[in-house]
Amino acid sequence: MPINSTQNPIVAQSKLEFGRYGKHMSSLSHDEQEFMEFYLLAGGDNLKKIAAQVNMEYRAAWRLVREERFQKAMKEEAIKRIGAAPALAAEIVVQIMTDPTVTPRVRLTAAEMIFDRVGMHKKSEIIHKTENSSLEEMLASARQKMAALGMDADAVLANIGFKPGEVVDAEFEEVPDGLEGLEDVI
Numbered sequence: 001m002p003i004n005s006t007q008n009p010i011v012a013q014s015k016l017e018f019g020r021y022g023k024h025m026s027s028l029s030h031d032e033q034e035f036m037e038f039y040l041l042a043g044g045d046n047l048k049k050i051a052a053q054v055n056m057e058y059r060a061a062w063r064l065v066r067e068e069r070f071q072k073a074m075k076e077e078a079i080k081r082i083g084a085a086p087a088l089a090a091e092i093v094v095q096i097m098t099d100p101t102v103t104p105r106v107r108l109t110a111a112e113m114i115f116d117r118v119g120m121h122k123k124s125e126i127i128h129k130t131e132n133s134s135l136e137e138m139l140a141s142a143r144q145k146m147a148a149l150g151m152d153a154d155a156v157l158a159n160i161g162f163k164p165g166e167v168v169d170a171e172f173e174e175v176p177d178g179l180e181g182l183e184d185v186i
Contacts, residue, residue, distance in 0.1 A: 022080065024073035031056065032064060039065065040077060090117075 020026070025033060031054065038050045044065070051061035064070050096102055097110035115121065133141070143153040 022073075022076040024069065024076045027069060028073055032070070035061065035064065036070070036073060036077060040074065040081070090114075 035054045038053050048058050051058045093110045097107050146153040
């Protein structure tokens with residue numbers, strides 16, 4: 001199947017948006033520019049087929065793609081085309097969203113994509129409530145909940161090693177920055 005640069009939407013959009021070739025691409029001859037179009041469309045794959053498409057000898061094409069001026073033009077044109085791609089992608093999403101022959105689920109997905117891109121994201125809330133309670137208040141709440149479940153609160157608390165009225169004390173040691181000295185702390 002022949003490669004057709006006039007049917008490729010990225011090429012068309014690139015030419016529409018920029019109106020002309022850049023400095024490096026303009027420095028190529030018309031035949032070299034045509035070769036470049038096909039070369040970029042094919043992703044550089046099958047150089048013989050691309051050369052035949054534009055009536056260029058394979059050896060000439062092989063030499064051309066290795067020339068610095070061609071490399072610069074190729075980079076310049078590729079950057080332009082990549083820059084044009086988001087506009088094409090947006091148009092495709094809009095077409096899918098508005099096409100009545102597309103399933104509602106796919107149309108809805110397209111609409112969600114558009115909303116996400118324009119800052120109208122789905123809203124999700126996480127409510128985080130922090131209460132500062134004293135030890136006595138926390139124990140009273142725990143006892144009340146355990147009693148509601150038919151549990152003996154004193155037995156449960158004793159089982160986890162809690163002794164009412166006992167002060168828990170701990171010592172600490174400052175650790176310097178880095179990992180040195182941590183083995184002595186643990």
